[in-house]
Amino acid sequence: MGAFAARRLAALIITMMVVSMLIFAAFEWTPGQVASKMLGPFATPEQVELLTEQMGLNRPAPVRYIEWVGNVLKGDLGYSTYFKTDVNNIIWDRLGNTLLLASIAFAIIVPCSIIFGVAAGMREGSKLDRTISVLSIVTTSVPEFASGVFLATIFVIILEWLPGASTLESGGDWSIASQLVLPVAVMVLFDLGYVVRMVRAAMVDVMMKPYIRTAVLKGLGFRKVVLGHALRNAMVVSLTVILLQINYLVAGVVVVETIFAYPGFGHMILESALSKDTATVEAATLIIVLIVVITQIAGDLGYMWLNPRIRFK
Amino acid sequence: MAQAEQALKVKSSGRFWRRLKLLTESPIGVAGAMLVLFWVFVAIFAPWLAPYDPNANNYEALADPLPNDMFLLGTDNQGRDILSRIIWGSRTVLIVAPVATFCAYVVGCILGLLSGYYRGWVDSVISRLADILLSFPAIVLYILIIMRLGPSAINVIVAVIFVASPQIIRIVRGITLEQRELDYVTAAKMRGESAIYIMLVEILPNTRGPLIVDSCLRMGYTTIQIGVLGFLGLGLPPPDPDWGGMVQETYSMMSTWPHMSLYPAIAISSLVVGFSLLADGLREISLRD
Numbered sequence: 327m328g329a330f331a332a333r334r335l336a337a338l339i340i341t342m343m344v345v346s347m348l349i350f351a352a353f354e355w356t357p358g359q360v361a362s363k364m365l366g367p368f369a370t371p372e373q374v375e376l377l378t379e380q381m382g383l384n385r386p387a388p389v390r391y392i393e394w395v396g397n398v399l400k401g402d403l404g405y406s407t408y409f410k411t412d413v414n415n416i417i418w419d420r421l422g423n424t425l426l427l428a429s430i431a432f433a434i435i436v437p438c439s440i441i442f443g444v445a446a447g448m449r450e451g452s453k454l455d456r457t458i459s460v461l462s463i464v465t466t467s468v469p470e471f472a473s474g475v476f477l478a479t480i481f482v483i484i485l486e487w488l489p490g491a492s493t494l495e496s497g498g499d500w501s502i503a504s505q506l507v508l509p510v511a512v513m514v515l516f517d518l519g520y521v522v523r524m525v526r527a528a529m530v531d532v533m534m535k536p537y538i539r540t541a542v543l544k545g546l547g548f549r550k551v552v553l554g555h556a557l558r559n560a561m562v563v564s565l566t567v568i569l570l571q572i573n574y575l576v577a578g579v580v581v582v583e584t585i586f587a588y589p590g591f592g593h594m595i596l597e598s599a600l601s602k603d604t605a606t607v608e609a610a611t612l613i614i615v616l617i618v619v620i621t622q623i624a625g626d627l628g629y630m631w632l633n634p635r636i637r638f639k
Numbered sequence: 640m641a642q643a644e645q646a647l648k649v650k651s652s653g654r655f656w657r658r659l660k661l662l663t664e665s666p667i668g669v670a671g672a673m674l675v676l677f678w679v680f681v682a683i684f685a686p687w688l689a690p691y692d693p694n695a696n697n698y699e700a701l702a703d704p705l706p707n708d709m710f711l712l713g714t715d716n717q718g719r720d721i722l723s724r725i726i727w728g729s730r731t732v733l734i735v736a737p738v739a740t741f742c743a744y745v746v747g748c749i750l751g752l753l754s755g756y757y758r759g760w761v762d763s764v765i766s767r768l769a770d771i772l773l774s775f776p777a778i779v780l781y782i783l784i785i786m787r788l789g790p791s792a793i794n795v796i797v798a799v800i801f802v803a804s805p806q807i808i809r810i811v812r813g814i815t816l817e818q819r820e821l822d823y824v825t826a827a828k829m830r831g832e833s834a835i836y837i838m839l840v841e842i843l844p845n846t847r848g849p850l851i852v853d854s855c856l857r858m859g860y861t862t863i864q865i866g867v868l869g870f871l872g873l874g875l876p877p878p879d880p881d882w883g884g885m886v887q888e889t890y891s892m893m894s895t896w897p898h899m900s901l902y903p904a905i906a907i908s909s910l911v912v913g914f915s916l917l918a919d920g921l922r923e924i925s926l927r928d
Contacts, residue, residue, distance in 0.1 A: 341770070341771055352787050463915045463919055468908040469866050469883075471867065471886055472904035472907055472908045475890060475893070475901060475904040476901075479897045479901055574776070578776055578778050580779075581870065599783070610779075618775070619774050
């Protein structure tokens with residue numbers, strides 16, 4: 327397991343190198359672009375050239391790439407042209423806000439998906455199974471911005487129970503907790519159905535195994551068979567799926583954060599991309615890919631830990 | 640002899656109908672197919688169904704945009720008829736989503752076949768690249784690509800190819816690795832068929848089972864993504880209607896005029912639900928065969 331972890335760590339470093347090269351090639355290869363973007367559409371060619379030289383952008387691309395990577399490794403993520411401050415001043419707060427949203431949603435999705443998935447999968451084709459399956463297909467198929475609109479219509483406009491914007495500013499009419507309800511609800515609605523179907527599929531698979539039949543035939547109660555025998559093995563397969571949801575919850579929340587004007591990481595990526603704020607987009611992309619790859623490794627390690635029969639080469 | 644031929648003919652033409660009949664046995668699949676067919680119908684006959692020009696502004700309607708006898712679903716923030724925009728918007732999504740999904744499949748199948756058939760360094764290069772693209776969250780990859788290339792229908796398709804094809808590569812590669820060891824491939828090699836022939840004519844048809852269900856799910860997923868790009872302001876440039884863009888333009892006015900965002904949101908949800916239910920029906924059938 328140690329060797330496996332070391333190999334995955336090496337792969338992680340290589341992935342991050344390639345990703346950083348791709349990002350650099352896409353956004354900073356041609357130096358003129360950066361300066362003309364900063365100066366706006368009315369700059370004269372001389373001004374662009376002068377700034378290019380001042381910023382050292384006329385040096386060869388590989389030199390600038392190494393310098394950029396060096397700065398990032400030292401913790402200097404550059405200056406955000408959109409937020410008018412160092413990227414470091416903005417990015418960590420935003421990541422924290424998103425992690426708050428993501429962890430609440432995760433805390434709801436995990437138990438709910440296991441309960442619904444196991445309930446549906448323990449008797450394949452039963453009425454309960456069909457109801458849960460169809461419901462989860464429908465909720466996963468509604469795009470987040472659409473379910474945001476639906477929930478806002480019901481709870482903000484008709485019932486007036488919740489605020490329509492979640493700017494995390496306290497002191498208004500709405501508490502921070504009430505501001506979090508709708509964004510979390512949209513995330514859970516969109517993501518839960520998918521996880522439920524995965525857990526259900528794993529459960530259906532396990533319930534057809536001979537050892538379950540043996541347990542039933544030796545007279546064990548159905549409840550005990552499901553909870554004592556089937557659950558653990560169904561969880562082995564489901565764990566990876568569940569862990570991978572962290573990626574969606576941290577990175578995929580762009581839409582949710584945009585609907586509710588939530589000051590999170592995804593909304594920050596969108597804002598900075600729309601205003602061509604390269605430094606922020608680059609730093610955010612590196613961080614998000616790092617999170618994704620680390621979760622994948624954690625998923626693999628967890629899988630090994632739960633199922634000792636698996637030995638990774 | 641003639642009888643045998645006749646029987647063969649009946650069998651091969653009956654296959655399609657048998658599958659169709661099987662689909663009718665799955666009420667969920669039928670419901671999905673009906674939803675999708677409804678929107679296909681609307682998209683094809685948009686010029687005859689839409690009561691107004693989707694981009695025409697009616698400034699008198701601005702005073703009272705709520706649904707009324709003249710504008711059945713009301714008008715939007717620029718006095719445009721929402722019903723007409725939804726009808727024409729179905730064309731946008733039902734052209735861009737299938738074209739984008741198809742292109743992603745072409746790229747994914749070719750690279751997946753190459754990687755599974757040749758293995759070795761070809762496989763390493765293609766698989767590594769796919770892995771790296773997969774380590775980007777889809778939405779972030781979309782934002783990066785559109786930020787680099789600019790918003791347009793073609794660039795949305797390019798972005799879908801980058802996001803979707805790595806997953807297709809994985810599926811096709813897996814099946815190809817399995818199939819290339821089977822006797823029929825060896826037989827084709829002995830006959831002296833070229834590698835391209837073996838990949839496209841011998842192996843590719845055997846990947847269709849998993850790919851049919853996947854393509855249907857993926858169509859729904861691509862529809863969501865196109866809507867999301869429109870909603871984020873990264874989709875097709877205005878004024879032509881697309882459902883996500885319609886929500887984006889009006890959702891800040893939701894507290895006063897919820898209908899402006901509500902109807903396009905219902906439209907896109909119903910289409911994606913249709914694709915997903917259809918995919919579920921197809922999966923049920925493929926399991927039964």
